[in-house]
Amino acid sequence: MRQSDDNGATEFATLDEIREAALGKLSDAASDYLEGGAGDETTLRRNRRAFERWAFVPRVMSGQPTPATASRFLGVELALPILTAPFGADGLFHPDGHVAVARANAATGTVSIVPEAGSHSLERIAAAAPRAAAFGQVHPLGTDEGFLRIVRRYAEAGYRAICVTCDVPIMGRRERDLRNRYLPDYALFGGNYATIDEAFRQLGQLIERETPVWPWSRLGGLLAQVGLPWMAKGIMTADDARAAVAAGASALVVSNHGGRQLDGQRASLDALPEIRDAVGPAVELALDSGIRNGADVVKAIALGADAVVLGRLAVYGLAAGGEAGLCRVFELLRAEITTILTLLGRGSLTDLTPAALIRAEPD
Template sequence: MTTVAGVGQTGAGQGAGQTGARPDGVGPVEAEAVDPIAGRFPTLTEIRAAAQAVLPRDVWDFLAGGAGQETTLRANRDAFAGWQFRPRVMSGHPVPSTATTVLGLPMRLPVLTAPFGTDGFFDTDGHLAVARANARCGTLSIVPEAGTHSIESVAHAAPAAARVAQVHPMGTERNFARMLERIERAGYAAVCVTVDCPTAGWRERNLRNRFTVDLRMITGNYPPGGDVAAQDVFGQLFARDEPVWTWERLAGLMRHTDLPWIAKGILTAQDTRLAIDAGAGAVIVSNHGGRQLDGTPAALDQLPEVVAAADGRIEVLLDSGVRCGTDVVKALALGARAVVIGRLAAAGLAAGGEAGVARVLTLLREEMITVLTLLGHGSVTELTPEALQRSRP
């Protein structure tokens, strides 16, 4: 696996023969036999630190930063700290199961990787590597429209994991419909429509750094000289010269595909009901990781409202602020079917390529099993709000 200007490392084979430590510290295990970079990255903290060390400062700020004064970015993390666990002891459960399904698609753990664009900044294999890592770990990729590689190439690289493809409701209806056709032909099982990004957020870190995106990082689906120009699809993100789509317009176009679809970027009960009316089979509660509109509430704080509005009619997922396995368990207890990770996956990609992303997923699953065991739960599907209480001030 290659890298962009030194950005990202595969890590494959490094540290081979070293002996890792079990997460509970009981005794040594030959972790390297299963995971070649386990010795380098015993925790997610080391993965994030390695990514920051290898990425240029402006690229790291692009990954880590948020919109405006980054109040929503911080709120996403504070929201998880606002909940405490209520463990039940002596449960008699066997080793807990982390398995679930999303839109009927089986997953070994309730974690999908987000459709983050510009993936070539972190490793030239980008979402090819992310999807392969997901396949190794038994989970799913949401493959981006604004990525470095085409949806077809990612599906070919890891058909078991590249099951959901993302589109943006912008540009012409003809171009949008053609992308839906490509998604179907490539063998995807579902579509993710990002509804909270009609224009790029006001990201002050990027502005201070004079950061610009190399078009090669987002034109994998619309290469120069192709039938559709990337500018015709993504120009609205920067020019702000096109009207924002409506739910009615989106619903009309989604009737042209038989694939189930997910609305990503929902924060309110009202929009949840509109997404259901438009035909969505699931929603992702998300404020875009705090990268779009600063001053919005934390995604986790909005999760109960959306779950109540969905009322079991559709599945609800959560994106924004997830940094560890404990966070995943809290989100599931509050009603999420699964979570979606972006920054963690990108950090794993930068730190160790495909192996780095797989290590992120492995660590999340190992921590989840520990938390579920200590909570007294036998499966992620058993989690309810009764497992949590509000933290006292």
């Protein structure tokens, strides 16, 4: 099915239809920018395969009521255990970009992580969904003053927590983009900056880095001056999880950036159980990289995540139908999650443990 505009998004019957419609609307180079990963895309493929390697263990005749999908993350109530990822250059996929994402989150009881390198200012996005909770994403780079300036802007605009992207000291080498000679225009990354030059001065460091990568102590010290809770995104090992928590992180996003950064590493799902063991039950964990449907959400939660972060899947909804397209993604996810929980014989997400899964061959 092809949709020519945002109307009619409710007619999408499956998540795959939404992806197909999204890719049908984008240029080949924009599709490659969205879909591609770094290097040989080994990690990109592993992210999907990791989900296929777990099979469900159903319990029939369980006597369970209709499953509950409500959840909480960093003090925010969620109707579904879902956050939308910070994705930069969002105007490439839909002119309303994260403004539409924030509205869709507000309408469905989910939460946006708004990117520093987005097409619209963080203040404009906050104003578009004034009663909804959102988190603000930053890159730890540049001067202390520059970093604190944007964190304080998030605090003043009412954002509830900060998400620090720790796995992009420099951009990964994404070969599809290199082959296409493609990088979205700086205007699409620069919504938070007054001029393109300013955006380039700040974000250009992600491409040609000249200063050392920050240590945890510098990050923790600066964020302590602002006082908002923060999460570290891009954690893939138990050691880094412990270091982030020691530096003051209240939550972690277990993530390999959707395979867009260090190629050749593990799937994020495969790192999740040992990270949960390392930090214990008190530290909240979200998982991203490879979530494409409700079964993936259920598996991530069974293996220790409190919530998942949607990257490309959220972009598909946005590109296919703006706010309505993304709302449809959430509706279909809700239907898939409740169907799977019912068939698994679990009454709620909190009933999910690793016992709901068993290792299996991918098909």
